[in-house]
Amino acid sequence: MSVSVCLRCSGLRGAVWSALRLRPPAPGSPCAAAGLRLFSAPAPGETRPSIEESTAEYKFVERLIPPSKVRHGAGKVSTGWVPPSPSPPDLPYMIRRSRMHNIPVYTDVTHGNRLITIVRKVEGDIWALEKDVKAFLKDVTGKDLPTQVNEVTMTLKVKGHFDRELKEWLLNKGF
Amino acid sequence: MLRFTVVFCARGVTKRCVSSLAGESAVPPNLLLPTNLVDPSRHRRPAPPPDTALPILRSCDTSLPAHLSPVRTWVQTLMNPSDEPLGLTELHPDVFAVPPRLDILHQVEIWQKNFKRISHAKTKVRSEVRGGGRKPWRQKGSGRARHGSIRSPLWRGGGVSHGPRGPTSYYYMLPMKVRVMGLKVALSSKLAQDYLHIVDSLDIPTPDPQYLTELIKQKHWGQSVLIVDVGEEFPENILKATEELKTVNIIPAMGLNVHSMLKHESLILTLETVRFLEEKLLWHDVRFSPLYPFKLPYSDI
Numbered sequence: 185m186s187v188s189v190c191l192r193c194s195g196l197r198g199a200v201w202s203a204l205r206l207r208p209p210a211p212g213s214p215c216a217a218a219g220l221r222l223f224s225a226p227a228p229g230e231t232r233p234s235i236e237e238s239t240a241e242y243k244f245v246e247r248l249i250p251p252s253k254v255r256h257g258a259g260k261v262s263t264g265w266v267p268p269s270p271s272p273p274d275l276p277y278m279i280r281r282s283r284m285h286n287i288p289v290y291t292d293v294t295h296g297n298r299l300i301t302i303v304r305k306v307e308g309d310i311w312a313l314e315k316d317v318k319a320f321l322k323d324v325t326g327k328d329l330p331t332q333v334n335e336v337t338m339t340l341k342v343k344g345h346f347d348r349e350l351k352e353w354l355l356n357k358g359f
Numbered sequence: 360m361l362r363f364t365v366v367f368c369a370r371g372v373t374k375r376c377v378s379s380l381a382g383e384s385a386v387p388p389n390l391l392l393p394t395n396l397v398d399p400s401r402h403r404r405p406a407p408p409p410d411t412a413l414p415i416l417r418s419c420d421t422s423l424p425a426h427l428s429p430v431r432t433w434v435q436t437l438m439n440p441s442d443e444p445l446g447l448t449e450l451h452p453d454v455f456a457v458p459p460r461l462d463i464l465h466q467v468e469i470w471q472k473n474f475k476r477i478s479h480a481k482t483k484v485r486s487e488v489r490g491g492g493r494k495p496w497r498q499k500g501s502g503r504a505r506h507g508s509i510r511s512p513l514w515r516g517g518g519v520s521h522g523p524r525g526p527t528s529y530y531y532m533l534p535m536k537v538r539v540m541g542l543k544v545a546l547s548s549k550l551a552q553d554y555l556h557i558v559d560s561l562d563i564p565t566p567d568p569q570y571l572t573e574l575i576k577q578k579h580w581g582q583s584v585l586i587v588d589v590g591e592e593f594p595e596n597i598l599k600a601t602e603e604l605k606t607v608n609i610i611p612a613m614g615l616n617v618h619s620m621l622k623h624e625s626l627i628l629t630l631e632t633v634r635f636l637e638e639k640l641l642w643h644d645v646r647f648s649p650l651y652p653f654k655l656p657y658s659d660i
Contacts, residue, residue, distance in 0.1 A: 246658070249656060249657060249658045250647075250650060250657060250658065251647075251657060251658045251659050252642075252646050252647060252653070252657040252658070252659055252660050253642065253645050253646055253647070253659055254645050254646070254647060270425065271425060272425050272426035278426050280424065283644065283645055283646075307426075336460065336462065338458065
């Protein structure tokens with residue numbers, strides 16, 4: 185670092201270079217007469233190749249850069265994922281898929297014992313969905329479960345953990 | 360002074376109401392109308408019927424969900440002051456027809472107002488007030504209350520015990536998706552209330568601000584207009600025309616924000632701006648969460 189600082193001062197540069205004898209020898213100098221040259225200087229008849237920038241190796245880095253968008257869900261998958269039906273089901277409500285193409289049913293636990301199932305991304309008549317969910321869960325459990333409808337955020341909350349049942353039910357409906 | 364301005368504005372509205380109403384039902388002179396009363400002469404243009412002869416100048420680029428259909432609006436022109444639209448355009452429902460989440464709109468507006476705020480209020484504490492190092496009188500025997508310094512908060516001229524301390528920052532960031540949702544809700548609300556107008560391009564014949572004001576008045580676009588266009592360069596005429604005008608402002612599409620949209624009554628977008636906004640705002644619905652900041656390159660950005 186200190187050497188580079190020194191070299192920037194033009195006054196000293198000539199003195200340092202000449203002291204280290206880094207200049208190529210002038211044609212009439214004793215070095216040229218003795219047949220000596222620096223290793224870095226080319227021989228009189230030799231041609232050295234120029235520096236060229238190659239972009240052929242960029243592809244090895246470019247293939248590692250990740251995408252930003254989630255890809256569209258593929259058709260047949262061995263993980264058990266079911267794509268939504270191409271035409272929306274004929275119901276007064278619609279439940280969209282999440283950005284990872286899954287059914288938006290989630291569970292929550294608060295205070296250690298308060299179990300809640302949340303259905304998000306509902307569009308259309310959310311009260312019809314609530315009625316259908318209550319009827320379905322009455323068949324499954326035999327109980328009238330308390331539900332909460334939020335019309336502003338268009339979400340439905342049900343007391344208890346029923347994510348597996350609700351996901352299957354919504355899949356069978358074609359959402 | 361506020362009351363005078365209220366009376367002044369109300370008088371103007373009253374005059375406009377009186378002129379549009381019949382002579383028999385004249386508004387009494389001592390009636391004070393609210394200042395934010397919508398001008399009754401502002402005609403609400405009906406939505407384009409499905410069987411219009413006008414061409415669809417632009418349809419949505421991205422594929423729509425199967426259960427949603429695009430929203431159609433008129434495309435107008437600024438060149439000639441006639442009221443005839445040039446054609447129709449299709450707008451993506453996930454940007455221009457989202458449910459009106461007023462709570463998100465409020466959140467984003469308050470955030471925009473407060474996140475830049477730095478309050479410089481600062482008071483001196485008893486240690487910072489000049490003087491007060493010496494005990495004013497002896498502890499016992501003087502008959503007066505005991506004190507340790509003349510600058511304690513009990514004293515006149517003393518320090519403030521719990522005052523504002525130094526520059527306070529009110530910076531916070533709402534999640535990116537909330538801010539994006541705020542833009543979508545604002546655009547949808549403008550469209551639903553007939554305050555959003557699409558224009559093919561921002562070319563006007565003269566750089567005269569009078570031409571613009573007359574055009575806006577004739578088309579009943581409202582008191583204040585926000586014009587948005589994509590690109591680094593705008594036509595010279597519109598720049599010169601909006602330079603002098605206080606209520607007509609022009610901004611690039613990257614500068615679109617909820618506060619400006621709420622502040623101005625009407626919003627004018629070009630077809631290019633619509634395409635740009637749809638592309639940028641819909642990307643947030645399908646993107647991954649960031650591995651590293653989105654400013655750095657990803658393979659498809």
